[in-house]
Amino acid sequence: MRALIAIALACLAAAPVSAERAPDLVLTGALSGRDQHTYRELPFDVPKGTSRITVDVDYTGRAEKTTIDLGLLGPGGFEAQDGFRGWSGGGKHRFTVSATDATASYLPGAIEPGRWRILLSIPNIRPASNATFTAKVWLSKDDEGFGPEHGLTAALSSQDRWYRGDLHMHSAHSDGNCTSASGTRKVGCPLFLTVASAARRGLDFIAVSEHNTMSHVSELRELQPYFDTMLLIPAREVTTFEGHANLFGVSRTVDFRLGGKAVPDWNALLADVARAHGVISINHPRRPNDETCMGCGFTPRGPVDMRGFQAIEVVNGRDAQRADSGLPFWEAQLNDGLRITAIGGSDSHDGSDDPRDAYAGAIGTPTTVVHAREQSMEGILDGIRAGHVFVDAEGTRDRLLDVVATTGGARASMGDAIAVPAGAPLHVDVKTAGVTGAVLTVTVDGKRMDQFGKAIPVDGAASFDWPGDGGRHWLRVDVRAPDGGLLVLGNPLYVNH
Ligand SMILES: [Zn+2]
Ligand SMILES: [Zn+2]
Incomplete structure (x- = not known):
């Protein structure tokens, strides 16, 4: 179903913070030999509205074997039902606790306002030693997301x-x-195996997008240091009766019950997501929404302001060559004047390397390739927001599509806007890798360009000129097999947007 642009969103996402912000509290203290085998509590007050506590403790005297172990107590301490919030001993100097997730060693749960305490234990300090410690504390609000300080x-x-x-x-x-390990039955696949499969594929990042829950994020925190070449992005698949959408980079709960009092429609959900600075992408928009695939297709009951979405999953699993891929839906949004990024996702439901059904691909099929300033969550999400993305439909390890357009002194890459005056040619340079024997196709406003309809052979590099008419257009370059099959989907250049 075609969604309409109708209602303006009240809240637009603010620029995300990519640098670690200063702590809200800094607690300091001193130890001497008399503190051997004692506990000390560092109290701090948590105001109402705090949704995450992050603590970082450093101390002097390590050369003299001074050791401080760490734990955390909520209001009420050990006497309260949920007052003990975890213990990391000497294993970690930084930890975070929130309603949805916590560093391994700590317990996620409600952040009650009141007096909390960092619990210090001193298993060793020599009789003549002195030491100082510094505890930084960050108190985060609901929409702060996964700031750098939170790990x-x-x-x-x-x-x-x-x-x-x-x-x-x-x-x-x-x-x-x-x-299962015995090979005899199907079981819920441990997240570790799913992540290990992705790492075997040599991927640089994955988003684990469970249906409506963030229960996997604590485990991602445990896995990330081990998988130190592959970025783990927390996500969820917002799963409604009116379609599915992947939401990336938001840590808090999001109410997905469209049609209810709190979330009457997609616009309300998108406004909520915008407050949390997330990136949200419509998944498999053209799937059916019936007994074969319940809630799958994007079928909003009323008008939706599509500007609330930053991306569309144009290639889901192995559907790149299928009529129910997201390509026509995405192009319709582009023709409506939206700048919205095409991405892909395997939708793998199987931690092994085999796809489970006719739709889902194995992990990495397709591969979404993002040009990012760094390999970090915000780096990748900013690359998606900017449209600096192509989709490798078959999930190879080496296919590349780089498009750079110039006119006069202006320059643009995929996803960028460029002003092209009437009569001025837009010169487009295309670089590829891994697609010998393939051809380039050029699509402008949803139509294949006549003069390029025969397709341009490509093997490393190609270029062409497109005559600008001063109007507003989008222009996209794809790589296709000689039989027309989509190999690499590009994102558009936005002309005069
Ligand atoms: Zn889905
Ligand atoms: Zn899914």
């Missing part, structure tokens, strides 16, 4: 380059399953 978002690489990933998969935290 999980540190950059794995600072290189400005293309990164290859998969933005859609499921594990035992929703309906992903695989064969």
